[in-house]
Amino acid sequence: xxxxxxxxxxxxxxxxxxxxxxxxxxxxxxxxxxxxxxxxxxxxxxxxxxxxxxxxxxxxxxxxxxxxxxxxxxxxxxxxxxxxxxxxxxxxxxxxxxxxxxxxxxxxxxxxxxxxxxxxxxxxxxxxxxxxxxxxxxxxxx
Numbered sequence: 001x002x003x004x005x006x007x008x009x010x011x012x013x014x015x016x017x018x019x020x021x022x023x024x025x026x027x028x029x030x031x032x033x034x035x036x037x038x039x040x041x042x043x044x045x046x047x048x049x050x051x052x053x054x055x056x057x058x059x060x061x062x063x064x065x066x067x068x069x070x071x072x073x074x075x076x077x078x079x080x081x082x083x084x085x086x087x088x089x090x091x092x093x094x095x096x097x098x099x100x101x102x103x104x105x106x107x108x109x110x111x112x113x114x115x116x117x118x119x120x121x122x123x124x125x126x127x128x129x130x131x132x133x134x135x136x137x138x139x140x141x142x
Contacts, residue, residue, distance in 0.1 A: 003048065003075040007082065010041060014086050018093065018118050025097045025107055034094045041087035045080045052076035085121065093117045096128045105135050 001009075017034035024030050052058065052074055059070045071077045093114050100110045109131050117124025133139060 003079045006044065007079050010083060010086060017090055021093050021097050022111055022114050031094060031098065034090060038087040038090045041083045045083035048076045049080045089117050089121045092125050103132060103136055105131060
């Protein structure tokens with residue numbers, strides 16, 4: 001499958017686990033689907049990275065900003081970055097949903113955090129941590 005096609009499928013299908021986290025957080029299959037989706041995205045990112053790094057057109061590197069910029073001129077490496085973003089944000093959203101149940105935070109308070117995490121990553125996590133702090137009065141996330 002081409003990087004363009006995989007990008008489209010991943011960008012559309014990622015909404016299924018997010019919808020489950022938002023609309024059915026206690027559903028029997030919500031956490032397995034969300035976790036499985038994140039793992040599939042991470043595996044795909046690893047595969048596209050491997051294909052790029054073992055291919056003939058490798059340019060760039062990780063030891064300078066210019067080299068790093070050159071890596072992302074490749075569609076495969078750009079897709080890898082996108083897949084990593086999608087998977088890590090989904091894992092953070094999964095953790096937020098799970099943790100909120102553990103510390104008894106109402107799901108209505110978690111929904112804005114999930115939406116922000118899906119769209120902006122760190123901003124959603126920060127909002128959730130602030131809500132969690134006001135609920136538990138501690139920063140401990142064990």
